[in-house]
Amino acid sequence: MAHINIRKGHNIRISGSPENEYFSRPKSKTVSIQPNNFRYVKPKLLVKVGDKVDIGSPIFFDKVQPDIKWASPGSGEIKEIILGDRRSVENIIIELHEEEKSVLHTPVKYQEISSLGKAKVTDQIMEANLWPMIRQRPFNKIADPNDTPMAIFVSGFNSAPLTVNLDFALRYKQSVFQAGLNVLNQLSNGNVHLTFEVDTNCETLTAARNVNLHTVNGPHPSGNVGIQIHHINPWKPNEVIWVINAQHVLTIGDLFLKGIYDPSIVATVAGPGVKNPAHIQTRTGASIETFLLDNLNSDDNRIISGDVLTGQETNLNGFLGYYDTTISVVPNSNEREFLGLLKPGNEQSRYSVTNAFISQNKSNFNFTTQQSGSLRPMVPINAWENMLPMDIYPNALYRSILAEDFEEMEGLGLLECDEEDFALCSFVCPSKIDVGSVIRHGLNLMKDDG
Amino acid sequence: MVNHLRKLIQNIEPKFTNDGPLKRFFPLFEATESFLFSTAEKTNSGPHIRDSVDIKRVMILVVLALVPCYIFGAINIGVQAGIATGKVRSLFDNFMFGMEYIIPIILVTFIAGGFWEVLFAVIRKHDIYEGFLVTCALIPLLMPPNIPLWQVFVATSFGIVIGKEIFGGVGYNIFNPALVTRAFIYFAYPTEIAGDKVWLVGPDGYSGATALAIPAATENNNALDLLHNVTQFDFSWINMLMGYIPGSIGETNKIIILLGALFLIYVKIASWRIMISAVFGLFFTAILTNILAPFSSNTMLSIPPHYHLVMGSFMFGVVFMATEPVTSAHTNRGKWIYGFFIGSLTVIIRSINPAYPEGIMLAILLMNAFAPLIDYFVVQKNINQRKLRYAK
Numbered sequence: 001m002a003h004i005n006i007r008k009g010h011n012i013r014i015s016g017s018p019e020n021e022y023f024s025r026p027k028s029k030t031v032s033i034q035p036n037n038f039r040y041v042k043p044k045l046l047v048k049v050g051d052k053v054d055i056g057s058p059i060f061f062d063k064v065q066p067d068i069k070w071a072s073p074g075s076g077e078i079k080e081i082i083l084g085d086r087r088s089v090e091n092i093i094i095e096l097h098e099e100e101k102s103v104l105h106t107p108v109k110y111q112e113i114s115s116l117g118k119a120k121v122t123d124q125i126m127e128a129n130l131w132p133m134i135r136q137r138p139f140n141k142i143a144d145p146n147d148t149p150m151a152i153f154v155s156g157f158n159s160a161p162l163t164v165n166l167d168f169a170l171r172y173k174q175s176v177f178q179a180g181l182n183v184l185n186q187l188s189n190g191n192v193h194l195t196f197e198v199d200t201n202c203e204t205l206t207a208a209r210n211v212n213l214h215t216v217n218g219p220h221p222s223g224n225v226g227i228q229i230h231h232i233n234p235w236k237p238n239e240v241i242w243v244i245n246a247q248h249v250l251t252i253g254d255l256f257l258k259g260i261y262d263p264s265i266v267a268t269v270a271g272p273g274v275k276n277p278a279h280i281q282t283r284t285g286a287s288i289e290t291f292l293l294d295n296l297n298s299d300d301n302r303i304i305s306g307d308v309l310t311g312q313e314t315n316l317n318g319f320l321g322y323y324d325t326t327i328s329v330v331p332n333s334n335e336r337e338f339l340g341l342l343k344p345g346n347e348q349s350r351y352s353v354t355n356a357f358i359s360q361n362k363s364n365f366n367f368t369t370q371q372s373g374s375l376r377p378m379v380p381i382n383a384w385e386n387m388l389p390m391d392i393y394p395n396a397l398y399r400s401i402l403a404e405d406f407e408e409m410e411g412l413g414l415l416e417c418d419e420e421d422f423a424l425c426s427f428v429c430p431s432k433i434d435v436g437s438v439i440r441h442g443l444n445l446m447k448d449d450g
Numbered sequence: 451m452v453n454h455l456r457k458l459i460q461n462i463e464p465k466f467t468n469d470g471p472l473k474r475f476f477p478l479f480e481a482t483e484s485f486l487f488s489t490a491e492k493t494n495s496g497p498h499i500r501d502s503v504d505i506k507r508v509m510i511l512v513v514l515a516l517v518p519c520y521i522f523g524a525i526n527i528g529v530q531a532g533i534a535t536g537k538v539r540s541l542f543d544n545f546m547f548g549m550e551y552i553i554p555i556i557l558v559t560f561i562a563g564g565f566w567e568v569l570f571a572v573i574r575k576h577d578i579y580e581g582f583l584v585t586c587a588l589i590p591l592l593m594p595p596n597i598p599l600w601q602v603f604v605a606t607s608f609g610i611v612i613g614k615e616i617f618g619g620v621g622y623n624i625f626n627p628a629l630v631t632r633a634f635i636y637f638a639y640p641t642e643i644a645g646d647k648v649w650l651v652g653p654d655g656y657s658g659a660t661a662l663a664i665p666a667a668t669e670n671n672n673a674l675d676l677l678h679n680v681t682q683f684d685f686s687w688i689n690m691l692m693g694y695i696p697g698s699i700g701e702t703n704k705i706i707i708l709l710g711a712l713f714l715i716y717v718k719i720a721s722w723r724i725m726i727s728a729v730f731g732l733f734f735t736a737i738l739t740n741i742l743a744p745f746s747s748n749t750m751l752s753i754p755p756h757y758h759l760v761m762g763s764f765m766f767g768v769v770f771m772a773t774e775p776v777t778s779a780h781t782n783r784g785k786w787i788y789g790f791f792i793g794s795l796t797v798i799i800r801s802i803n804p805a806y807p808e809g810i811m812l813a814i815l816l817m818n819a820f821a822p823l824i825d826y827f828v829v830q831k832n833i834n835q836r837k838l839r840y841a842k
Contacts, residue, residue: 012499014499234839236839236840236842237840302498304498308497308498308499309497309498309499310497311498313498328498330498330499332492334490335490336456336487336488336489336490337487337488338452338455338456338486338487339485339486339487340487340488341485341488341506341507341510342510345502349502350502351501351502352501352502352503353501353503353718354501354503354717354718354719355716355717355718356502356503356507356508356511356717356718356719357502357503357507367499368499369492369493369498369499370489370490370491370492370493370500371489371491371492371493371500372488372489372500372501372502372503372504373489373491373500373503373504373505373506373507374484374489374491374504374577376504376505376577376579376580376620376621377579377618377619377620377621377622378621379505379508379581379620379621379775379776380775380776380780381508381718381719381721381775382718382721382775382782385782391832392832393781393828393829393832395780395781396780396781396825396829396832408833411832411833411836411837412829412832412833412836413832413836423496423497424497426496426497426500427497427499427500427501428501428503429501430501430503430504430505430507430508431504431505431621432500432504434495434496434497435496436496436497437495437496
């Protein structure tokens, strides 16, 4: 067991962090699957409005890799298919039936999982249409089932603000989780890495077997799998590393033990705009509305599927994204402070990782969606560097992407990066530059270039 | 009152937007508005929440750190004039006496700097960048109190246009614009400002040699003996630290500069790496010249390191100019190298080339030019290490 100590980074003290208890709400009546949650995928529909689907039925496939299909997270009737620009499929909404049915697969005995072999395991996951749960680095896209990864990483803790406490969410699910890990072992010739926070007491994580265990401590982004890969088993050219969310390991475990796709997950409803921030038991692609009715402090909010750093803006009628387990609510504010730039600032009005205001940042801060400044050319006061615990020069990398200098981008380690690892850099940037989207742009350039 | 102002601004806004008659001057409107009222912009890509620090705040804090230098500078002008004329005034009168000289310089600097910044913002159709506030706040502090105002205007214009705007404005400049201003004066009007004669407000013809010029002018001697024998000014170490010596407006009191440095480090804006490595570079090189001093006729070589530290504008330059984030090295490793060479080159220029007794300005400008090269090597090392790892 190795230990990784992360020093750079920052835990944002945002108000409305979720309590370690479940907030119960009536079940959502609709679920959805949004093809734009998946990078570089060209969706082709397998259903039309009015079709009946079961949990696990294929909804669409990828024109680029037609073997990869997406499972329906609910059983019911296709209510609506929303098309976007140039008739691209944006959202497929399923109205749930009272009684839900699942597509059945052959269950495997716990002891037999470890002798299935890669081909059988891959087949089972592909047949259940759950392959999109497995993503690969570089590019953070859906893995190619024909590859053999040099390792598979599962991050056992979330460090991003307001996210699910995995200690809490994985508790008492040891056997299913272990079954899922054993499946992953088959996929990677035994090279699975599981990380968890150094002071966790969740036995599901600490007592996991047949995998490489690592303890991590330090501020966000220490829980990001990209940071962990960088410190434990850095990426090399012509290799891929696969990653999977810890809760999806449970889904995979269930698929093999019970032979069904169980789309339920634990998520959080949290943020400064939420009255009762807590964990919720819901399912992939659930409708958000039911969790926010009578649960908001004000009317004018930004509702985000995902965490406040990397999530996607949605609205009350929106749905949880495929990989998201956080519903964040941040109030909008139109307040314009008179001579604000000359004021010393206090605990309630300002939050900064610098000491530019008279504020100790001890209490949790009520963030709004205000940008607190305008876009400016880069003034490098070392803000980015202090937020990125990687052997990467963010400033130089950023410039090489703007210059579209492929050799330098690769040399500076772009392929080891993902935009989520740079979200904190954008958060602290005094010039209000969105570093993450530039990193994504660079990755897209590299991918197009082959 | 505030609401009234807010309404007034909202009323005139249409004149500056879309097809309003004054739309050319939108940057001016935007700057005024966002100075009076914090911006209402919302995040639209990337993280949905942001840190409260923006460039405006960064720049305002640097200006704040410079204010004590202005206050002491004003007092010192009065004190030095008093020494020259034999008049003794109270602290407050000294301050007021000095302000009479400083305020016109500040006004001229901001008029010249503001004019060019607005002009370029209007032509390039971008916001007015706050960086010019710091540049214009630095320039008067680098000036002798008795400088002709037209020289301030010409030099500031040169510094802002050639030092900054032709490269694309703040964030793209290679040289520190305030230092370009200073260098312009230095080379354009050398008889008045070369740094060998003291600058002070006094009777016509009243002058004297600066602390750095004294050892530079005499061969085969010990610098400390020469300094301590000066009767016109008190060039003892402690007095040079306390700043009651003639000099440019802002650079004489090293205690105040040190407090400014601590403030900028505390608020996490200036790089402590550059400051520490520059002092280290200065001590290292000065000790080296001290060792060589007995073998040379150059008296400058015998100045001990702690004297180098308080002589001339070294500390002011290192704290407020060398740490300027855009023109310094950007990588942490690069900052150590960059700072070290600034300290080292200061001593070398002072000692080896006594024609220019003050070395810090040239040292920083020279290292500004080399900063991208230093970064290049640091970044290249990272690339090479990664290549090696990839090849394994």
